[in-house]
Amino acid sequence: MDLWNQTTIKVFLVPGSILLLTLVLLDYKLASIAASVVIFYYLASFAAGLILAWRFHSTRILFLLTILALCERTIALSPRVADKGFAPISILLPLNFVVLAFIREKGFTTPAVASRSVLIFLQSVFLGLVCRPEHAAAARLLQCTLLNRHWPAWIKIPQLGVLAFLLCLGVLLLRFVLYRKPVESGFFWALLLTSRALQLGGTGKPATAYFATAALVLVASVVETSYLMAYHDELTGLPARRAFNQAVLELGEHYAIAVVDVDHFKRFNDTFGHDIGDEVLRMVASRLAKVTGGGKAYRCGGEEFSVIFPGKSARDAMEHLEFLRQTIAASRFRVRGRDRRKTPRGSDRRRIAIKRRSRAATRRAFQRPGGNVSVTVSIGVAEPSTKNHLVDQVIKAADQALYRAKERGRNRVVMDTSEQARSAAAN
16 A cells, blocks of 8 residues: 555645645734734634534544643743743643544543543643742753754744654654544644744744644544545545445436455455455455546445446446456465364364364365465446436446356456447447
């Protein structure tokens, strides 16, 4: 699977990079914007984020927004904190991003809410202690300089804070590379926007606008996550059934729809296990994602996939589907591990032994020389006709063509017979 495919790049860059770039370009104009507009933007962003985080059961986003709001308001409303507490805030804030990024999402359960609340409370106590006059030495320690020479004077964030931001940004970027989810991208861009807000001193209209935009990025990550859950299949990475249903509504008069089914998938699953079955689905999906001819693949459930060819006839799509079938049939992968089910004692021993012999026979049917395993698919394809002019009818015709492909021995592409007859008549 490509590390930086089109979907991954889109998830990473949109909307975080766009919002950051927009603010940077408008940086010099932020101070001239009316304070009421900035405050409204700030309140709307945080309110929307808190509501969506609560509605979608995301404690990580909700508590991160809470921490951002507390930091911004604390710096803006407390001169003492703005002076002595700026250094600890610049260190603790990026660390909170990383901690919440690694915490497993468990919804609004009592332990989850309690643990995150304690995290905020302990940091508030620490910040309060550092800001007290008798702990001035601790405040100076957090403001210490690691590099006395060649340190740019325009950087307002203390050196320990800059180090914390850089390390945490690197960790968050690594998490996105590993997981490639909108929330990971949102954490990265929100932290980058927050660093800019603190670089501006954490107070004033420009800094408030950056804090608000950081909240907006987190809001967008929640929305994008819910979209991906509804429209993308997590196992294969292909668009899911709901995306397919939406796509067929946008089709014109000329199109072809193919239904693809993995041959003997249930037997394969029973023989090699569900983990290997998932690997098979991912392999097939990776080939389907590269289908030629302008087709787009979808996972419609189980081992069934669909491919839509806008503007193509069924006969035009046949060439690309046949190439796809051959590509999948030529693919090989090695099954690792063995069947380690324990044979029970007693009267069930004979029955289990029979099942194991059956599984062994099925393994031999799938395996090829060298210990590799082959997988094939059957495909049925149809297009609108006088008989099948509705999308549902075309899908049903493609299903019937798929059924005939399986009847004829599987591992083949079959076009709807009514389309074959019509094409023959046209010729």
